[in-house]
Amino acid sequence: MLNPPTLIGVLGAPRSGKTRLASLLDAALTDSGLRVVRTSDLSHIHASAQGFPTMQRQTEQTAEWLISQGAANEIAAAAAREVDVVLADGVSFSAVAGYTAALEFRGEVPEPLTTRRIMQLASDRFAAFDLALATLFDPNPEDGTWECGEVHFSALVDQHVHRLLRNSKQPYLAVSESTDSQAEAVHRVIQTARRAVLAA
Template sequence: MTSSQPLRIAALGTHSTGKTTLLKRIEMELRGHGLTVARTGQFGRRAAAAGLPKMQRHTVQSTEWIIAQGIVDEINAAVQGADVVLIDRAAHDAIAYFEAAMAFRSETPPRLERERLLALACTQLPKYDLLFATVLDDTMPVDTSHNYDANFRRLVDEGVHRLLANDVIPHQRVTSDPDSQAHAVDVAVQLCLQEETV
């Protein structure tokens, strides 16, 4: 690619809605076209390893850590010369999880802290060349090795799409339908290949 900055393609959505699978498919296609691809992710696991709460126990601190770690990972990928950075959990994803956790616990987010976290997440939006938002499909089976709470998954899904709508954030919805996922992969690949020829 001729650009000094990598293309950034991000995904967000509640757990087990196909974000990681979608980004893996995009990565395989791009690598097949000779592009260098880096992928961020596994923030929940890494947060837990750092001693931070996750899922229904998210806090202001864990949310800020996830957003900040995502920023660091993106910068590292750019510095290492990736043509494309695939972001598994865009910054607003962390906000949706935080708000869902607070609602799940019947707590009210501190207004100033929520505004500060949202402002931090919003600083990342101009860097995304393409943003995918997965849509929860309750009929799709989930990994039974995880103890997922169905209500919490719905709260996150609702929060993701509410944030995107409220802030009028350009994005493409991706459902569990194979045609929707194939279209998303095609859109991402075509964008990257167009940029490569510029």
């Protein structure tokens, strides 16, 4: 039986640069000779197309759908032949963070049983990852096109993402927009993937 590919996750708040980081990692892994399959971010557009409330309005059903569909995409990608790395743009903890941030944004109190159920679903899936990289949200973008509500919500998501990661037992790296931080992310990802290939 073939060893499973290395599973790398990229997560973060809306418009925090996670898809840009995933593209950088995809190119770097490919340039280093590793075979990569990338799963796309099941973003608010995908969820909205299925009729789920998104962003500040998202619900527990939104989170469950994002976690389940993301897991299905990751598992399908890992089952492909001749793959060294599955690069997941958006992972289960992103969905949890988005849901809990939306509740906080709306001033609603989380229902404990619902929160535990969603958290268990996300944690079980997140345990499969070899490494996660979480982008750091910049509340002062250069383009200045953000509305106040969007900034506040994304800042909340950022806080929830990094709190979840700190409380997990999985390895992760916080990544800023700086050149040094992005270079460290590339180094860590390639190192993790190559270690797995050599051990196969």
